[in-house]
Amino acid sequence: MHPEQGSPFDVIIIGAGFAGLYGVHQAAKAGLNVLGLEAGEGVGGTWFWNRYPGARCDVESVDYSYSFDEDLQQSWAWTERFAAQPEILAYINHVADRFDLRRHYRFNQRVTAATFDDDAAVWTLRTESGHEFRSQFVVFATGCLSAPIKPNIPGIESFAGEELFTARWPEEGVGFAGKRVGVIGTGSSGIQVAPIIAREAEALTVFQRSANFSVPVPNRPWTDAEQSEIRATYRQRRENSYYAPAATPHRSLQTKALELTAEERARALEDRWNGGGVLFNKVFPDQNSDLAVNELVREFAVAKIRAKVDDPAVADDLIPYDHPIGTKRICTDSGYYEMFNRPNVSLVNLRREAIEEVTPTGIRTADRFIELDTLIYATGFDAMTGALLRIDLHGAHGARLGDLWADGPVTYLGFGIPGFPNMFSVNSVGTPSVMANMVLHSEQQLDWVLALVEHCRAQGIRKAVARAEAAATWTDHLVEVAEGTLFVKADSWYMGANIEGKKRVFMPYIGGFDNYRRYCDEERDNGYPSFELTA
Numbered sequence: 001m002h003p004e005q006g007s008p009f010d011v012i013i014i015g016a017g018f019a020g021l022y023g024v025h026q027a028a029k030a031g032l033n034v035l036g037l038e039a040g041e042g043v044g045g046t047w048f049w050n051r052y053p054g055a056r057c058d059v060e061s062v063d064y065s066y067s068f069d070e071d072l073q074q075s076w077a078w079t080e081r082f083a084a085q086p087e088i089l090a091y092i093n094h095v096a097d098r099f100d101l102r103r104h105y106r107f108n109q110r111v112t113a114a115t116f117d118d119d120a121a122v123w124t125l126r127t128e129s130g131h132e133f134r135s136q137f138v139v140f141a142t143g144c145l146s147a148p149i150k151p152n153i154p155g156i157e158s159f160a161g162e163e164l165f166t167a168r169w170p171e172e173g174v175g176f177a178g179k180r181v182g183v184i185g186t187g188s189s190g191i192q193v194a195p196i197i198a199r200e201a202e203a204l205t206v207f208q209r210s211a212n213f214s215v216p217v218p219n220r221p222w223t224d225a226e227q228s229e230i231r232a233t234y235r236q237r238r239e240n241s242y243y244a245p246a247a248t249p250h251r252s253l254q255t256k257a258l259e260l261t262a263e264e265r266a267r268a269l270e271d272r273w274n275g276g277g278v279l280f281n282k283v284f285p286d287q288n289s290d291l292a293v294n295e296l297v298r299e300f301a302v303a304k305i306r307a308k309v310d311d312p313a314v315a316d317d318l319i320p321y322d323h324p325i326g327t328k329r330i331c332t333d334s335g336y337y338e339m340f341n342r343p344n345v346s347l348v349n350l351r352r353e354a355i356e357e358v359t360p361t362g363i364r365t366a367d368r369f370i371e372l373d374t375l376i377y378a379t380g381f382d383a384m385t386g387a388l389l390r391i392d393l394h395g396a397h398g399a400r401l402g403d404l405w406a407d408g409p410v411t412y413l414g415f416g417i418p419g420f421p422n423m424f425s426v427n428s429v430g431t432p433s434v435m436a437n438m439v440l441h442s443e444q445q446l447d448w449v450l451a452l453v454e455h456c457r458a459q460g461i462r463k464a465v466a467r468a469e470a471a472a473t474w475t476d477h478l479v480e481v482a483e484g485t486l487f488v489k490a491d492s493w494y495m496g497a498n499i500e501g502k503k504r505v506f507m508p509y510i511g512g513f514d515n516y517r518r519y520c521d522e523e524r525d526n527g528y529p530s531f532e533l534t535a
């Protein structure tokens with residue numbers, strides 16, 4: 001039967017990233033009539049789109065992988081400590097093949113509208129290509145960093161050279177030899193891509209509006225002995241992650257920074273700096289809540305930057321002064337700061353020298369004109385809410401999500417949105433998501449949602465919708481927890497501050513994956529008291 005006709009699906013899952021694929025697998029395994037819809041032409045989500053050279057995960061490969069299938073986890077051998085994009089994408093493709101998941105998917109189907117029919121309790125989804133799909137339940141596994149933004153710079157459309165986006169990198173790759181390249185944006189993507197381009201390009205100009213902290217990634221191949229050890233203890237490693245603050249086996253020290261001696265603090269900082277990845281943000285338990293402790297961590301990182309960059313004036317431009325360290329996502333790099341010692345690389349500090357316009361041949365700043373053959377935008381995303389709000393989403397009685405969220409997003413545990421029955425959002429606003437290991441987080445999210453779907457089917461429930469009071473309480477709780485931290489001090493994408501006009505509110509749950517998971521367990525074990533369930 002053609003999917004557009006006939007009875008509605010039991011569940012449609014939008015997205016073929018880590019979350020969507022796992023959801024489709026579990027739903028099919030549970031005997032549900034499931035359809036996956038994906039905007040891209042293949043699986044991989046974030047790792048499908050962000051194929052820029054240098055893209056690498058900042059969570060160790062053996063943690064940033066599925067745990068649901070012991071054979072899979074025992075048979076896949078990650079080659080490096082921190083996997084690069086091609087290996088992660090190969091892994092996701094392997095999973096899709098191994099569990100025969102592609103047959104459930106329709107690719108090249110970007111969902112542009114979704115409407116709930118309250119009488120029939122059925123969602124109708126429309127895609128860019130004009131197809132319609134109907135389902136009782138719908139799960140948006142559309143990613144938190146999947147709605148890229150193009151900056152609003154005068155003349156931007158006039159550029160006649162090559163224009164590239166880190167978040168939409170061409171599959172066939174790009175050569176830079178002999179080219180004058182500009183990179184706008186110095187977040188994780190810009191910081192990863194720039195050193196690779198610097199090696200090849202004739203000239204590279206980095207346009208920096210805000211400096212960021214970056215920790216070098218101490219990447220290396222896993223040794224055979226490590227591989228064997230990981231295989232032998234994988235179950236335990238996962239057990240140590242399922243109820244851990246960041247869904248990995250790693251934790252911060254238990255002792256507050258100022259209760260340690262200066263030597264102990266210095267050793268802890270050096271260890272975590274050398275350990276790499278995002279763990280530098282979790283050296284001390286109080287570094288993200290106590291400004292004095294944060295300052296200690298910051299000073300350590302600043303000294304590292306100064307030691308790497310030959311020109312002290314350039315080093316000074318590369319040091320962030322506008323946010324406590326870690327309150328914007330700490331980046332991970334391979335030779336980013338050192339790159340500025342190369343004769344073919346220059347830094348433009350846009351705080352001193354703003355971009356006035358893009359012209360067909362380059363960028364004019366307040367001080368000069370820089371000729372460019374290639375212009376790369378590493379300018380970020382409308383994070384966490386962007387993917388959902390770009391869809392014309394109408395819940396019960398025509399309620400528009402854009403209206404409901406006009407004053408900031410409101411969810412219950414991230415999953416449920418009042419007025420939007422049988423619709424679940426995963427890995428999104430209201431969840432730890434971007435603060436945790438996204439793969440285990442995805443498993444938890446989809447397990448929870450599918451358990452609720454199963455509950456509804458077993459109990460003859462046609463509609464499940466989060467109660468408004470529960471969502472208001474959860475949303476207040478998110479704010480309260482965030483306000484106990486330094487995170488609210490930064491103009492970060494966590495706060496929606498990178499999007500003009502977006503409500504400034506800390507969007508993820510910062511109280512830890514462990515605590516979040518316990519809230520979710522409790523809701524499920526108590527029979528979903530925060531959902532209105534209609535037979």
Ligand code: N01
Nearest residue numbers: 056057058151185186187188189190209210329378379380
């Ligand atoms: O995006 P970003 P990203 N003119 O928003 C600048 C994850 N990730 O793609 O800060 C000039 O961080 C903007 O400046 P400002 C990770 O969670 C992970 O790099 O707004 N500049 C900023 O410098 C990460 O945090 C990995 O002042 C403009 C940059 O563009 C998240 O994705 C790798 C501008 C955007 O940085 C997002 O990272 C990659 C303008 N008009 C991504 N507009 C790893 O796993 C924006 N900018 C390691």
